Amino acid sequence: MQVNQFKRFVVGLFSTFLVLSSVFTYAQHSPENNHSADSGAHHAEAEGEFNVTETILEHIADDHSWHIVGHTSVPLPVILKTDKGIAAFLSSRLQDEHHEPVAFAHAGTGYTFKLITNHETNKKSIAILNAVGEVDAAATASVLDFSITKNVASMFLSVFVLIVVFLGVANSYKKTGVKSAPKGFQSLIEPIILFVRDEIAIPNLGSKYAKFMPFLLTVFFFIWINNLLGLVPFFPGGANLSGNIAFTLVLAVITFLIVNFNGNKAYWKHIFWMPDVPVPMKIFLMPIEVIGIFTKPISLMIRLFANITAGHILVLSLICLIFIFKSLAASAIAIPFAVFITCIELLVAFLQAFIFTMLSGLYIGMATEDHHHDDHH
Numbered sequence: 001m002q003v004n005q006f007k008r009f010v011v012g013l014f015s016t017f018l019v020l021s022s023v024f025t026y027a028q029h030s031p032e033n034n035h036s037a038d039s040g041a042h043h044a045e046a047e048g049e050f051n052v053t054e055t056i057l058e059h060i061a062d063d064h065s066w067h068i069v070g071h072t073s074v075p076l077p078v079i080l081k082t083d084k085g086i087a088a089f090l091s092s093r094l095q096d097e098h099h100e101p102v103a104f105a106h107a108g109t110g111y112t113f114k115l116i117t118n119h120e121t122n123k124k125s126i127a128i129l130n131a132v133g134e135v136d137a138a139a140t141a142s143v144l145d146f147s148i149t150k151n152v153a154s155m156f157l158s159v160f161v162l163i164v165v166f167l168g169v170a171n172s173y174k175k176t177g178v179k180s181a182p183k184g185f186q187s188l189i190e191p192i193i194l195f196v197r198d199e200i201a202i203p204n205l206g207s208k209y210a211k212f213m214p215f216l217l218t219v220f221f222f223i224w225i226n227n228l229l230g231l232v233p234f235f236p237g238g239a240n241l242s243g244n245i246a247f248t249l250v251l252a253v254i255t256f257l258i259v260n261f262n263g264n265k266a267y268w269k270h271i272f273w274m275p276d277v278p279v280p281m282k283i284f285l286m287p288i289e290v291i292g293i294f295t296k297p298i299s300l301m302i303r304l305f306a307n308i309t310a311g312h313i314l315v316l317s318l319i320c321l322i323f324i325f326k327s328l329a330a331s332a333i334a335i336p337f338a339v340f341i342t343c344i345e346l347l348v349a350f351l352q353a354f355i356f357t358m359l360s361g362l363y364i365g366m367a368t369e370d371h372h373h374d375d376h377h
Contacts, residue, residue, distance in 0.1 A: 050320075050324060052317070052320045052324065054119065054122060055316070055320060055323075056313055056316045056320065057122035059238075059240075059312070059316055060240040060243055060312050060313065060316070061122045061123060061124070061240070062123075062124070062149050062150055062151045062239075062240075062244065063124060063149060063150045064076055064078060064091035064094065064115065064124065064126075064147055064149055064150070065092070065095070065099075065150070066150050066153060066236070066239075067235075067238075068234070068235045069234075069235075071097060071098060071099060073099065074235070075090040075091045076090070076091050076147065076148050076149060076153055077089075077090060077091075077147060077148045078091050078093075078094070078113075078126065078145075078147045079145075079146040079147050079148070080113070080126060080143050080144070080145055080146070080147070081143065081144040081146065082109050082111060082128075082139075082142065082143050083139075084108075084109040084110060084111065085108060086108075086109075087108060087111065087113070089104070089106065091115075091147070094113065094115040094126070095115065101114055101115040101116070101117070102114070103129055103133070111128050111139070112128065112129040113126050113127070113128060114126070114127055114129055114135075115127075116135065125145070126143070126145060127140045128140045128143065150239050151239050151240070151241050151244055151247070153239070154226065154230075154239035155226070155241060157229065157236055158225045158226050158229060158241075161225055162221055162225060165185070165189060166189075168185060168186075169185070169186050169189050169190070172184070172185075172186040173186070192221075196213075196216055196217055196357065197213060199358075200216060200220075200354075200357055200358050200361045201213050201216055201361055204358070204361035204362045204364070204365035205361060205364060205365045205368070206365070206369075208365075208368055212361070212364055215254075215258060215360075216357050216360065219254075219255075219353075219356060219357050219360060220354070220356075220357040221353075222251075223242060223251070223304065223352065223353040223356055224349060224350060224353035226241045226242050226247075227242050227308060227348075227349030227350075227353060228346075228349050229241070230242055230243065230308065230349075231342060231345055231346065231349060240308070242304060242305070242308040242352070243305060243309035243312055244305070245301070245305050247305075248300070248301040248302075248305040249301050251300070251301070251304070252297035252298065252300040252301035253297060255297055255300060255360045255363065255364075256293075256294075256296070256297040258360075258364060259296075259360075259363045259364050259366075259367045260293065260367065262364060262367055263367035264367070264368055264369075264370070266369070266370060267366065267367045267368070267369070270289070271286070271289040271290060271292075271293065272286055272289070272290075273286070274286075274289070296359075296363055299359075300356055300359060300360070303352070303355065303356070304352050304356055307352050308348075308349075308352060311341070311344075311345045311348055314341055315338050315341050315345070318334045318335075318338040318341065319335075319338055321333070321334040322334050322335075
């Protein structure tokens with residue numbers, strides 16, 4: 001990979017990371033989660049019963065702490081912007097030793113915060129309590145949550161991994177030169193880079209592929225690494241980052257912007273006034289083509305989100321069979337199937353990164369392709 005392409009790759013990686021971080025932190029706060037602070041009663045009623053839905057949603061949902069094992073977890077920074085200033089503290093302030101939510105009075109703002117869970121979606125948000133211990137909906141609605149949640153922390157980790165990997169590869173090229181045979185870790189990464197170039201960029205973009213290679217490499221490796229980290233069942237893995245709709249939304253929006261900002265005259269002409277077709281048909285096709293501008297990134301967003309989430313749910317469902325039947329004998333069937341599905345998910349992790357990158361390259365290629373039509377009027 002050339003030096004200038006590597007620089008653009010790093011810039012693209014950081015830009016993607018910053019945008020995704022902003023969306024995740026804004027998305028953590030949801031005014032609709034206006035449950036009472038006494039939400040623990042739900043668990044008390046179901047004590048002794050195994051709730052499959054709640055268990056699965058808890059594992060695939062985002063959180064303000066990173067669970068390790070048992071009652072041990074890594075607290076993550078909570079950063080809240082309120083009308084009385086910034087409140088910053090660790091998420092351990094909001095939970096006791098058994099991870100049950102507790103109220104925390106912040107001296108700087110004078111507010112009392114508590115972690116509230118929506119038991120239908122298992123989405124967690126931080127609410128402000130009033131003097132009687134109930135959720136203050138008005139004050140909570142004004143809070144902006146910039147917390148470093150599990151998904152955001154996982155993005156930090158994936159970006160760190162990517163930077164270490166590609167800086168190492170770049171340094172190897174500096175020492176040995178681009179024409180020498182790759183050695184060590186470089187020999188593993190170079191074929192993947194060539195695969196993205198030869199199987200995705202060149203077929204879809206032709207001679208213009210070099211301009212968009214940094215973006216395609218960023219998207220491919222960013223999605224692939226996060227998919228793999230999501231399959232690791234222990235710390236520092238296990239975050240369902242690619243199965244978060246905010247993550248896939250931002251990646252799809254970035255593709256949408258690149259496609260349409262690089263679209264040439266022929267691209268826009270085919271959308272608004274398609275050549276070589278009768279005028280009535282042009283009028284009929286125009287709204288369909290305009291809708292197509294938005295359905296393409298939506299399909300990218302939904303495909304990645306749905307496939308990764310479905311894989312996690314399937315594996316968790318198989319494991320839950322052991323607790324549903326309350327028998328170790330069920331593990332003889334559940335665990336081998338779970339391992340089998342996990343192996344398939346390793347393939348899916350690569351395929352989803354490939355499909356997202358390939359379709360992104362295809363859409364960019366369609367927008368930048370030079371069309372030659374002879375219009376007869």
